[in-house]
Amino acid sequence: MVKGELLRGSLYVTLINLIILDFYHTIPWYIQYGPIIVVGIVTVLSVVLDKDNNEEENKKAPILYRLFLLISLCLVVISMNVAVGEPSTELFNIYSLSFWTIFIAVPLLSSVYSKVKERES
Numbered sequence: 001m002v003k004g005e006l007l008r009g010s011l012y013v014t015l016i017n018l019i020i021l022d023f024y025h026t027i028p029w030y031i032q033y034g035p036i037i038v039v040g041i042v043t044v045l046s047v048v049l050d051k052d053n054n055e056e057e058n059k060k061a062p063i064l065y066r067l068f069l070l071i072s073l074c075l076v077v078i079s080m081n082v083a084v085g086e087p088s089t090e091l092f093n094i095y096s097l098s099f100w101t102i103f104i105a106v107p108l109l110s111s112v113y114s115k116v117k118e119r120e121s
Helices: 002-021 029-049 063-083 097-120
Strands: none
Touching (some): 002 029, 002 063, 063 097
C-alpha cells in the first residue's frame, strides 16, 4: 500500500513538473524530461518486480482524492497561463479547446461511463 502511494505521489509530482516546465521554453530538454524518464523507469521496475506478488489490490482511489488531483492540476495549468503566458504545447493552453477536452470533458465522461456500468451490473 505504501509503495502504491509513493508511486501515485511521484507520478503526480512528475505531472506537475511536466506542466510547469512546458511554460519555460529555454530550459534544456534533459532537465525537463529527465525526472519524467526516471519516474517512468522506477514505475516499470516496481511493476516488474511486484509481478510475482499474488496479492490483488484493485482498490480504486477515493473520489475526493481523484477530484483533488484533477482540480489541482487544472489550477496549476490555469495559474501558469495567467502568470507566465502561453506554453509551448497546445495541451496546456487554456485558450485551446484541447485543454478543456482533456482536463474537463474526459474525466466527466469517464465518471458518467463508470456510473452507467455500475448500474448495468
